[in-house]
Amino acid sequence: MKALDELTFDNRFARLGDVFSIHVLPAPLDSPRLVVASDAAMALLDLAPGEAQTPLFAEVFSGHKLWAETEPRAMIYSGHQFGHYNPQLGDGRGLLLGEVYNAAGEHWDLHLKGAGQTPFSRMGDGRAVLRSSIREFLASEALHALGIPSSRALCVIGSDTPVWRETQESGAMVLRLAPSHVRFGHFEYFYYIKQPEQQKILADHVLAMHFAECLEQPQPYLAMFTTIVERNAELIALWQAYGFCHGVMNTDNMSILGITFDFGPFAFLDDFDANFICNHSDHEGRYSFSNQVPIAHWNLSALAQALTPLIALEPLRQALGLFLPLYQAQYLDRMRRRLGLTSAEDGDMTLVERLLNLMQNSAVDYNLFFRRLGDQPAALAVATLRDDFVDMLGFDGWAADYLARIGREEQGSDSERQARMHAVNPLYVLRNYLAQKAIDAAERGDYSEVRQLHAVLTRPFEQQPGMEQYAERPPEWGKHLEISCSS
Numbered sequence: 001m002k003a004l005d006e007l008t009f010d011n012r013f014a015r016l017g018d019v020f021s022i023h024v025l026p027a028p029l030d031s032p033r034l035v036v037a038s039d040a041a042m043a044l045l046d047l048a049p050g051e052a053q054t055p056l057f058a059e060v061f062s063g064h065k066l067w068a069e070t071e072p073r074a075m076i077y078s079g080h081q082f083g084h085y086n087p088q089l090g091d092g093r094g095l096l097l098g099e100v101y102n103a104a105g106e107h108w109d110l111h112l113k114g115a116g117q118t119p120f121s122r123m124g125d126g127r128a129v130l131r132s133s134i135r136e137f138l139a140s141e142a143l144h145a146l147g148i149p150s151s152r153a154l155c156v157i158g159s160d161t162p163v164w165r166e167t168q169e170s171g172a173m174v175l176r177l178a179p180s181h182v183r184f185g186h187f188e189y190f191y192y193i194k195q196p197e198q199q200k201i202l203a204d205h206v207l208a209m210h211f212a213e214c215l216e217q218p219q220p221y222l223a224m225f226t227t228i229v230e231r232n233a234e235l236i237a238l239w240q241a242y243g244f245c246h247g248v249m250n251t252d253n254m255s256i257l258g259i260t261f262d263f264g265p266f267a268f269l270d271d272f273d274a275n276f277i278c279n280h281s282d283h284e285g286r287y288s289f290s291n292q293v294p295i296a297h298w299n300l301s302a303l304a305q306a307l308t309p310l311i312a313l314e315p316l317r318q319a320l321g322l323f324l325p326l327y328q329a330q331y332l333d334r335m336r337r338r339l340g341l342t343s344a345e346d347g348d349m350t351l352v353e354r355l356l357n358l359m360q361n362s363a364v365d366y367n368l369f370f371r372r373l374g375d376q377p378a379a380l381a382v383a384t385l386r387d388d389f390v391d392m393l394g395f396d397g398w399a400a401d402y403l404a405r406i407g408r409e410e411q412g413s414d415s416e417r418q419a420r421m422h423a424v425n426p427l428y429v430l431r432n433y434l435a436q437k438a439i440d441a442a443e444r445g446d447y448s449e450v451r452q453l454h455a456v457l458t459r460p461f462e463q464q465p466g467m468e469q470y471a472e473r474p475p476e477w478g479k480h481l482e483i484s485c486s487s
C-alpha cells in the first residue's frame, strides 16, 4: 500500500504529443473537502484507504496540488451527438492527469472532471456540479459491483466555488479511473479531418496498450474492431438485462474498451418500461431504454466508418454483423440466469418477452421482481408476486409455464435455485430517488447519506441488515423525478 505522494506515473497517452492532447493546468476549487471516496477504487492505485482522509487528498483532487510526474492534458476528439456530427468536442472540463502504474502491472488513467476551462470548453465554464459528480461516482461504483463493466470513480471533492446551472450550485470534481479514456470519437476526429497518418498512430497506440492480444492476429486492426464489437454487445446485454439506461449514447461517450462511460442523466428502471427516456432533452427518445440496442449498433457503424482507412469494407461489415446475434445470445443468457435457469430451451426468449410485457402493462418494479422470484420456493414466489399484476390471469399463464420450465431443470433443489438467483439479482440498485436523497443532504453539507448509499451499493446482492429502506420501491414522488441533464 502506498501514500498519495508515492504513486508511480507512466503517461503513455501524453507522450503521443500535442496532436492528440493539449497541456492545460487544472483551475482549483475553493475550500475543497472530501465528499466520498471508494476504498475499492483506491486499491486499484495501491492507495491505503486512510489516504482519502488526509488534507493532501482533497487538495490534489480539487486541482490545488499536482505530483511532479503528472502531465495534465485535455484530450482531442469529436463525435456524433444525437445523430449529428460535431467536428470538435474534446475535454471541455476534464483533464487526463496521467497514468498510474500499479503493483499488479496495470495502468489506470486519472481523469479529473470539473477541472476548469480548456481550449475545448466552447461556451462552457469547465466545471461540474456536486449533484452530477455524486451521480457519476455512485453509478460507476454501483455498476462495477453489479458486474457491469464501467469506468471507476476514486472520489468526489466538494467546494464553495459557485457554479451556475438552472440555479446556483456548487462546483465539485470527480476523479475518474479507466484503463483508457479513448472514445469512438477519437477515431472519428482524425477520419473527418482527413489525417490517416495520425489516426494510424492512435490506432497503433490503442492496439499496443489495450488490445495487445490482437497484435498476434493476421489483421490486428480488424481483430481490434471485432473485439470492440464483442465487448459492446456484452455491455449492452448487461444494461438491458439490469435495466440501466445511459441517456446520452453519443459516440464521444462510447469507450473503445466497451465499458460504461460518461454518466449524465442515466437511470436504472424502477417500473419496467421499454420506452423509458431518462434524458429530458431527448424529445424523440433516440436514447430510450429499448433503443440502446440499435443505437449501440449505429455507434459501432460510425466507428467502422472512421476506421475505413485502416480496415477493408467487407471485413468491417462482417464484424459489425456480429453485434446483434452476440447481443441476443448474451442477453438471453443473462435473463435465463436471472430466472434461475441453467439450461437452454427454444422457448426461453418468448418466456422472457411475455414476462416483460406483463411487467410493462402493470408497471411492476423491474429489479425487485427477479429478486422476489428467488426469495421463496418457486410456487410460493409466483403466488406472492401475482398481486403486483393487473392482468392476473395473464400472469397465471406465464407463471404456470415458468413453473413447468423450472420443473424441467435438472439442477438441484429449489433452495439451490434461490441461491443462484440471489447471486445475479441485486436487492439494491441505484434508484434515482435514492441518489436524489443523498444529493439533497450533501448539498446541505451532510455527506453521510452519500457514503452510506455508496457502501450499500458495493454489495448489491447481499442482504444487509438495517438497510431495508434502500431495497424498497420508490415512493410516488421518487418515480417521476426530473433529472436535469445539465451537469
Ligand code: AMP
Binding pocket: 089, 090, 091, 092, 093, 094, 120, 121, 122, 123, 124, 125, 126, 127, 128, 248, 253, 262, 264, 487
Ligand atoms: P457531455 O454531454 O458531458 O458528454 O459533454 C459533451 C461535450 O461538452 C464534451 O466535449 C464536454 O467536455 C463538453 N462540456 C460539457 N459540459 C461542459 C462544461 N460545463 N464546460 C465545458 N465543456 C463542457
Ligand code: MG
Binding pocket: 252, 253, 262
Ligand atoms: Mg461526454
